[in-house]
Amino acid sequence: MEGNLLIIEDDPEISEMIANYLEKEGYQSTVVHDGEEALRQFESKRFDLVLLDLMLPKLNGLEVLRRIRAQSQVPILILSAKDGEADKALGLRIGADDYIAKPFSPIELAARVEASIRRATQYSNTDHENEPESQVLSVGELIIDPDNFKVLKRNKEIKLTAKEFQILKLFVQHPTRVYTKAMLYRLVWNEEYYHDDNVINVHMRRLREKIEDDPSNPRYICTLWGIGYRLGEQ
Structure with missing residues (x-):
């Protein structure tokens, strides 16, 4: 390479x-x-x-x-x-x-x-579950543009890293699905999960700090204790 x-x-x-x-x-x-x-x-x-x-x-x-x-x-x-x-x-x-x-x-x-x-x-072609990339997605006050890798909140752009964007897009594309940490690691990092909670926890915390009004009481990505995460806004 x-x-x-x-x-x-x-x-x-x-x-x-x-x-x-x-x-x-x-x-x-x-x-x-x-x-x-x-x-x-x-x-x-x-x-x-x-x-x-x-x-x-x-x-x-x-x-x-x-x-x-x-x-x-x-x-x-x-x-x-x-x-x-x-x-x-x-x-x-x-x-x-x-x-x-x-x-x-x-x-x-x-x-x-x-x-x-x-x-x-390959970020622009990343689609682990064969969903179309061209559709602009929205949830609550967030607008996600997969083609241009942009996220807007109240018409103001939020700067996300590649992994933060992938995590958010995954949840918004599949709003009823619950993701375990192992599933997120395989889908976003393309690697097997070896119970390294720190990587997932830090990325999730950082993403919430950027998209949530109150990260301690998340509206968009909610934690199901002992299970994983799911989209909060439906």
Whole structure:
């Protein structure tokens, strides 16, 4: 698979290992070692995916993530130490698509990179249950435009990440269906669910914060405790 990657990692040995392995897999890589240079490179070139370490000099990884996400929906994969659970959760809330814990297997990293780019590049054709993409959908005060990947609430656009959009579209397309976390993981992440509740919980919380007037009392996506989620507005 081809793609242009931005690798943001302050450890030269790790960044060189990542770049060399992924280049053998067909990717082109730009490697930077601090947050300020990362933003300069991102603003000067087009990238298909960002690999982001959180512990960076000059500008920390979470701030880099926040600034990139403010201007782009490019897939972002966090590289995180195993003891950085709080930072990983915060990164997902800010807008990261996935994370991989250090130390990691290059084979696993390449697989995650490929999956993330594939989901992004095929996003306009993503339809897991063969529903037409061209129909504009609406629920309550939300209008969902699948062709243009836009969500409006009271005629004001809401910026969603690719996964947030897929989750919302899935519920609105199938308003009577209940989705377990395992079902959501298979349909949105295209991977088997290994009881990693953190990824689902963070994406669901972030989506609710964007579309709900009161995220603690959701109107659009409701929780069925012990079962899963369903569309609240019918």
